[in-house]
């Protein structure tokens with residue numbers, strides 16, 4: 170039985186109940202995080218907490234408990250749920266109001282919910298083991314605050330489903346000017362002539378923690394050429410390699426875009442090099 174945390178208490182999932190008047194349910198008025206953990210070790214705990222704090226601040230909410238208290242809750246959930254390959258989901262909503270009113274309510278306790286779910290085994294830098302992703306591209310039709318990790322995910326859900334309906338794994342998104350933003354649940358990197366590119370952070374994409382860690386690792390390693398700049402979809406289509414990054418996937422190679430092979434249609438050598446670097450350093454964050 171999955172053990173979860175809800176508003177200060179640990180309990181079996183079946184016993185966790187919230188009111189339908191919770192603003193997370195009515196408005197998607199909340200912030201969430203997903204932190205991967207393997208054999209009891211979290212990857213990127215502090216940057217994930219930092220992003221959650223920034224997201225809460227962006228929507229006018231305080232951190233409901235301090236980072237040390239969150240760590241205690243997360244460690245307990247990981248251990249109660251078997252300490253295997255687990256994603257830790259944390260969700261903070263603005264709380265349960267008495268009426269459905271758009272205006273922020275005053276002085277109501279936030280709802281804090283956390284649970285774990287099984288994730289695949291730790292990714293390894295091995296071409297024979299990694300899954301090559303197939304993706305389509307589509308114009309980004311989400312809102313203009315994509316830097317906020319909001320629980321209002323309908324825009325992302327619609328784009329993810331677009332990919333599912335097309336029989337592929339993900340949907341890569343571009344803005345009205347034809348520039349890459351991100352994917353429905355991942356950030357995107359491309360490689361051309363051994364140069365690694367990714368779009369800079371702004372309101373069009375989530376500041377992914379895997380993205381942040383990978384960029385930091387690339388800069389410290391200082392062997393591979395990397396530039397953060399606007400990337401046009403023409404460059405994405407002509408790329409030698411495309412990668413999707415997210416906490417559960419780490420760096421996932423894309424082998425097909427809109428029905429066409431990416432590069433030679435096989436997992437690339439640059440992917441192998443960066444996933445190896447990521448595996449080596451990821452527990453430093």
Ligand code: PLP
Nearest residue numbers: 354355356375377378379415416
């Ligand atoms: N972009 C979007 C829209 C996402 O939902 C996610 C992860 O859920 C990411 C990027 C990758 O973020 P992270 O590396 O922090 O998992």
